[in-house]
Amino acid sequence: MIDACEGYRNIGRYLYSTCRLFYISTGLKYLAIQTLVLPMQQSFCTHFSSAWLTTLIRNQNLCLRGDYNGIEYNARIVIPDYRSRIEQHYRDIVGTNLATFCQQAGIPMGFQHFGLEIAFSRPVELVLHNHEMELLDCLRSMIQVIGPVIIKNGYHQSALRSVGHRNKFPHLNFHVDRTANQVDHFSMYSRDPFDPEQKYPRTVSTLMCANIVGHLQSIREGVTDKFSRSGLKGTYTIFKGENMEDVLGNIVLQQAWTEPEGTGEIAIQDNLTCLHASYYDNPAYEGYKIGVRYVA
Numbered sequence: 001m002i003d004a005c006e007g008y009r010n011i012g013r014y015l016y017s018t019c020r021l022f023y024i025s026t027g028l029k030y031l032a033i034q035t036l037v038l039p040m041q042q043s044f045c046t047h048f049s050s051a052w053l054t055t056l057i058r059n060q061n062l063c064l065r066g067d068y069n070g071i072e073y074n075a076r077i078v079i080p081d082y083r084s085r086i087e088q089h090y091r092d093i094v095g096t097n098l099a100t101f102c103q104q105a106g107i108p109m110g111f112q113h114f115g116l117e118i119a120f121s122r123p124v125e126l127v128l129h130n131h132e133m134e135l136l137d138c139l140r141s142m143i144q145v146i147g148p149v150i151i152k153n154g155y156h157q158s159a160l161r162s163v164g165h166r167n168k169f170p171h172l173n174f175h176v177d178r179t180a181n182q183v184d185h186f187s188m189y190s191r192d193p194f195d196p197e198q199k200y201p202r203t204v205s206t207l208m209c210a211n212i213v214g215h216l217q218s219i220r221e222g223v224t225d226k227f228s229r230s231g232l233k234g235t236y237t238i239f240k241g242e243n244m245e246d247v248l249g250n251i252v253l254q255q256a257w258t259e260p261e262g263t264g265e266i267a268i269q270d271n272l273t274c275l276h277a278s279y280y281d282n283p284a285y286e287g288y289k290i291g292v293r294y295v296a
């Protein structure tokens with residue numbers, strides 16, 4: 001169905017039909033069906049389905065080039081082999097079996113790879129949740145498998161563009177926005193290309209990592225005991241003494257928000273499986289507040 005990263009054309013894009021039923025005066029009935037060529041818009045989940053994600057993950061380069069309603073896109077896994085990277089980075093703490101360590105710590109880690117990025121070639125308006133703030137089923141499923149989903153050159157539908165609030169997070173303070181007690185435990189961050197402030201690239205990035213990374217780094221920095229069974233904390237101020245080149249793109253995903261002026265960007269993550277923080281490359285540039293909405 002898909003020639004991964006070398007061209008993907010959805011065969012269902014030009015289905016169409018219109019029918020006309022009419023009668024002639026003699027009393028005899030005739031049915032005439034007139035077919036016109038009209039593009040049929042595909043829903044987000046019809047295209048970006050579980051099968052689509054499986055195809056991407058099975059591609060040896062972990063990427064896919066495709067076409068969504070006539071708009072080309074490139075999709076890729078942001079951090080391949082995430083589990084192995086964490087195991088290697090924290091070898092001195094976890095030993096050789098991250099799964100056992102996670103089980104003992106009471107902090108599950110289900111990501112083989114981490115982060116999905118879909119970058120559209122042209123601006124696209126997207127319906128990613130409804131008025132009841134319920135996330136699309138396919139996005140919920142994707143996030144469970146792959147963690148954060150990043151969409152570039154996409155923006156929220158006009159009817160729901162201004163919902164939520166704006167916020168900026170502290171530098172390297174990894175935390176959760178929501179807990180398991182809240183139904184809307186997914187956070188959706190966005191840069192609105194039509195907003196006078198957010199239309200410009202942002203100087204502050206957003207970092208996201210699996211929960212276990214916060215726990216492990218906290219152990220490395222001597223804040224949490226290696227044999228702690230207290231589970232996950234709601235906040236960790238970590239990595240301040242680290243060389244971030246060893247961290248970013250390796251065990252922590254960085255959403256830079258630096259696409260050109262007038263480009264929409266959206267990032268979605270699950271607060272039950274991921275921690276997030278801001279990263280100020282230069283503390284002198286605080287940057288504007290990013291759009292935040294919580295979805296179930």
Ligand SMILES: [Fe+2]
Nearest residue numbers: 169175176177
């Ligand atoms: Fe936050």
